[in-house]
Amino acid sequence: MVSNSWYVLQSTHNKETSDDLNQLVQNKHLDWEITTLFYSALHIINEYFLQRGIPLPDKHDQRTPLVRNTLNQIYPEYQKLLILSIRTRYLVNYNSIKPKERQDALDCFNIISSHIRSII
């Protein structure tokens, strides 16, 4: 059973934010929809680390190798979501993000979230 720890609540909140943005102002804030999906995944992964007694990484460059080593089944989806979120946060103009990227991010998030929630 999934606990109601801070990380689970944060993950749920970020996912709800993404859904709300999508439903209320569809395609207007795709950058934030993708960013909140990424952070939702990140928090649920942190919950997994917490429950396994794995020290929580501070930075992406620590977390990413840890996901690769401990959650290899979902590593491709995590990395893709990270790449998409880096694009929206640092690389491209917010209005050049396409709805297809949001859908890709959501697909990756769903795989990550369902896998983690099944093992925590």
Place this chain on the structure above:
Amino acid sequence: MSQDDFLKIRSPRNIDNFLKVFLQKVPDGYKIHYTNLQYPEQQKKSTTPLEEEVHLMSDRQLALESRVESLEFKSNIASIQDKITKIEDFTNKVFSDIPIIVNASYRPSSSGLIILLIHNSDDVSSAIDQIQKGIFKLEEAFPNIYFEPWVLHVTEVQNQHLKQSKTIFQR
């Protein structure tokens, strides 16, 4: 000490030559004459042969340590340079095999390497999938290095993206 040597000491312009000859030829006990001549202060620091030997050994040790540090530094630099060359070659090989990649470059990040990959595919998702396969190969070949892929379409590139990056290939 020969008469020639004696004559040299009386001629100030030859004092340097004299001292060289004198110090080479006379037994250690005569070196007191050297200090009596009030030669420059820095050369008077040794008053006994033993102290002089200690100073010489200390100087030699410092020189050797400096040399060792220099060699170690060169060795470390060579090792890093060798690794960078291997990563560049491997990255070139991996990504030049992907036709949609038109430019690959990299720059150091706080704890690894940012690999900037510019593609010309209209399908960003497919481009990322193909790029990830290349990144997985890099991660497998260099497991201790963190690679952060930055993916851009050719139309999205700005000057700032390429700043401080080293191009691996371009086509």
